[in-house]
Amino acid sequence: MQVHQTEQLEDKDLLIKLREGDELAFVKIYNQYRKKVHTYAYQLSKSTDTAEEIVQEVFIRIWQKRIQINTDLSFNAYIKKITINHVLNHLKKVARDKSLQEEVFQQVEISANRTEDQLLEKELRKIYLDAIALLPAQKKLIYQMSRTEELSHEEIASKLEISKNTVKNHMVEASKFVREYVRKNGGIIGFIIVSSNYFHSN
DSSP states (O other): OHHHHHHHHHHHHHHHHHHTTOHHHHHHHHHHHHHHHHHHHHHHHOOHHHHHHHHHHHHHHHHHTGGGOOTTSOHHHHHHHHHHHHHHHHHHHHTSOHHHHHHHHHHHHHSSSOOOOHHHHHHHHHHHHHHHHTSOHHHHHHHHHHHTSOOOHHHHHHHHTOOHHHHHHHHHHHHHHHHHHHHHHSHHHHHHHHHTTSSOOO
């Protein structure tokens, strides 16, 4: 019982700091609750990909609405409620007309930004493009062929007349650079996206 009370006090201290805009407090809360949110979202949606998206959305909302957090109430219950709402919204989208689903899916797939959240578009788009611009010429070309043109490693290797392994190595290094650049320059939003494997490396 005493351990539980201690945890609540520690949570409250972090939440107070979060309300004040303390990014380190947010990171600690993220690391503490991320697995819980992912597990609960997966139980509801039965989809690992959906659960990962829900994790992003939940913590972005927590950061955006941090000033509204009531530190006297259970944060665990609060975050669970937000997770439920986001999963329900997702399920409503899935239940829509299949042709509309396909159209939206195609638009999302061809976009360099794989989220509908306009805040992410606004805050991350420039940082993401800046990171790509800083890549060495060949890495940048390979990265863009993969991400923008959606070519496979085999197709890129054939077009550039290099080995598939070389393409793979360039992609791993380029993706790592982009992730780290976004992590360093994207603030809290960048932290969430990078930690959630937004910029996948394969």
